[in-house]
Amino acid sequence: MGLKPKMGDLTVQMLRALPRIGLYNLKPILGMPKLSKRGRGQHGGDKHGCGNKGSGQRQNIMRPGYETGNQPFYLLFGNEPYYYRHHLRRQYPPLSLLQLQTLIDTDRIDVDRPIDLAAICATGVYRFFPNIKHFGINLTDEGIDNFKAKVNIEVQWTSEPVIAAIERNGGTITTAYYDPHSLFILKDPLKFFERGEAIPRRMIPPQDAIMFYTDAKNRGYLADPEKISWERFVLAQKYGYTLPKLEEDPDYEMLTERKDPRQIFYGLEPGWVINHHEKVILKPKDNELREYYQQ
Amino acid sequence: MMNLRILNRLRGSVVNVLRASRFSSSVEGTGAKEINTEPNSRPIIDPDVNPLMKTRELKLLPKFSEPRQAWIETLNCIDDKIIGLTTLHPEVFGVGPRIDMIHLNVKWQRNIRYVSFAHAKTRHEMPGTRRKPRPQKGLGMSRHGDLRSPLFTKTGGVAHGPRSPTPHFFVLSIWERIIGLTSTLSIKHAQDDLHIVDSLDIPTENKGYIQDLVEARKWGPSVLMVDVPDLMPRNITVATDEIKHINLMPVYGLNVYSMLKHDTLILTVDAVKRIEEKILYQLNRIDKEKVCGKFEIDQ
Numbered sequence: 001m002g003l004k005p006k007m008g009d010l011t012v013q014m015l016r017a018l019p020r021i022g023l024y025n026l027k028p029i030l031g032m033p034k035l036s037k038r039g040r041g042q043h044g045g046d047k048h049g050c051g052n053k054g055s056g057q058r059q060n061i062m063r064p065g066y067e068t069g070n071q072p073f074y075l076l077f078g079n080e081p082y083y084y085r086h087h088l089r090r091q092y093p094p095l096s097l098l099q100l101q102t103l104i105d106t107d108r109i110d111v112d113r114p115i116d117l118a119a120i121c122a123t124g125v126y127r128f129f130p131n132i133k134h135f136g137i138n139l140t141d142e143g144i145d146n147f148k149a150k151v152n153i154e155v156q157w158t159s160e161p162v163i164a165a166i167e168r169n170g171g172t173i174t175t176a177y178y179d180p181h182s183l184f185i186l187k188d189p190l191k192f193f194e195r196g197e198a199i200p201r202r203m204i205p206p207q208d209a210i211m212f213y214t215d216a217k218n219r220g221y222l223a224d225p226e227k228i229s230w231e232r233f234v235l236a237q238k239y240g241y242t243l244p245k246l247e248e249d250p251d252y253e254m255l256t257e258r259k260d261p262r263q264i265f266y267g268l269e270p271g272w273v274i275n276h277h278e279k280v281i282l283k284p285k286d287n288e289l290r291e292y293y294q295q
Numbered sequence: 296m297m298n299l300r301i302l303n304r305l306r307g308s309v310v311n312v313l314r315a316s317r318f319s320s321s322v323e324g325t326g327a328k329e330i331n332t333e334p335n336s337r338p339i340i341d342p343d344v345n346p347l348m349k350t351r352e353l354k355l356l357p358k359f360s361e362p363r364q365a366w367i368e369t370l371n372c373i374d375d376k377i378i379g380l381t382t383l384h385p386e387v388f389g390v391g392p393r394i395d396m397i398h399l400n401v402k403w404q405r406n407i408r409y410v411s412f413a414h415a416k417t418r419h420e421m422p423g424t425r426r427k428p429r430p431q432k433g434l435g436m437s438r439h440g441d442l443r444s445p446l447f448t449k450t451g452g453v454a455h456g457p458r459s460p461t462p463h464f465f466v467l468s469i470w471e472r473i474i475g476l477t478s479t480l481s482i483k484h485a486q487d488d489l490h491i492v493d494s495l496d497i498p499t500e501n502k503g504y505i506q507d508l509v510e511a512r513k514w515g516p517s518v519l520m521v522d523v524p525d526l527m528p529r530n531i532t533v534a535t536d537e538i539k540h541i542n543l544m545p546v547y548g549l550n551v552y553s554m555l556k557h558d559t560l561i562l563t564v565d566a567v568k569r570i571e572e573k574i575l576y577q578l579n580r581i582d583k584e585k586v587c588g589k590f591e592i593d594q
Binding site for chain 1: 487555
């Protein structure tokens, strides 16, 4: 048995037997879409496929749904708006634990630093569009059994098993809200820095999201830290694992690093202007400005 | 013109015979040591020059295909002389060619600057009167209201005729262009129409020299020579200046249309490196979304 020919070799073999490919023997492949032309001949011409007389030829077709005087079908029943305001609801495109583990294994994410939306967007793999009401990451439980990383991650939505999986490995998780303006900035920080604007304050969550982000069970960023540590213990009891002690961890500082509720980037405060070109940070000195950004 | 064509065909057939004889060694032999030294395939490596047998370090190699190989030749003498062997990236010089993409690229290059100025006047643009040519009834003749109707071939206008200017401009995405380039380079390499030389230096300014060289090596009448800088060596520039079918081109001008227009493509070693670098960057970039945004139709 000889070696199996490789995919490229078969093509090469065929090409060597064929005449030289040049401008003179190029053709589009069969099935390429063609522009339709207005025919003049026997079957393309004449009425051009529109038939003789009537609404077909004159193109005065009835409006959709009209049934020539009958009660139209669409008016027989009441309106049931299943998707009412659907386009205004907050969407959280999913990121599974399997994908997160893969991103970490392929060195697209650095585990030695806290992971936030900006870090995940920078991988270029996560598809995220704030302009169509995407409000951040929904970390899902797919691949939960194979998740081994110890991370400090900040997501926008998640579920209880995911929180348990991360905390069992000695990591920490936070759910945090970002307003659309902050999301655009987080998606492409470099583009924002090039504009030369001051980093804005992060807005507080809207009314219908405030319960989620103040709940310690969801590890909300507005929840009481003491309640969170209690909930960590409760979850460990519920899922039956021993909670690794954060205080004894060598990465304690990294794992407990949190953003201020008004902060968008780790280490950068609202009001600062980042000059990416000259690698300079400009901080406001005016008291009025400072007060504004610290509110 | 006719003679040239016949000549070209004859040459093509000779090249085909050579191809067939050389095929077995080049596909099966993958190691650098297995060099085919049959007399009818290639002359023996020049013993005076140290052969450049080093394999280049190729970046971003795919898992399941091996690097291609190509001889390094020289333009220093008229005879076919090999001075080394080099490896080519399989993603650039050894892909399964997409003929449809090549066709699309050629169509794009032809049409992007083409504006059709064919123009026909409609009935409203024709000169003449709008008077009814004859009474509706009573003459026993056909009914007409206007002499400018398209039924009248002399005085009437044209219905659905060509209108000027009609641009044929369209945008080909960067990915389609890359597929076109890699496919064409792979085809050129597979059909033995790609030759790699150490540099474009020739010993003389005489145009007969380059003509003899092309003739002796059976490089077909038309040859495209590609190097990295756009300022080429003086000798080759002067020698090819008056020969219209032997052309020089910098790497940044390399395109599908020109490669197909010329029978043979000559690349310098530096040009090969540069082409690989540029194409591999495009093939492996991660900001696809940002780059593609420009080419989306429904923005």
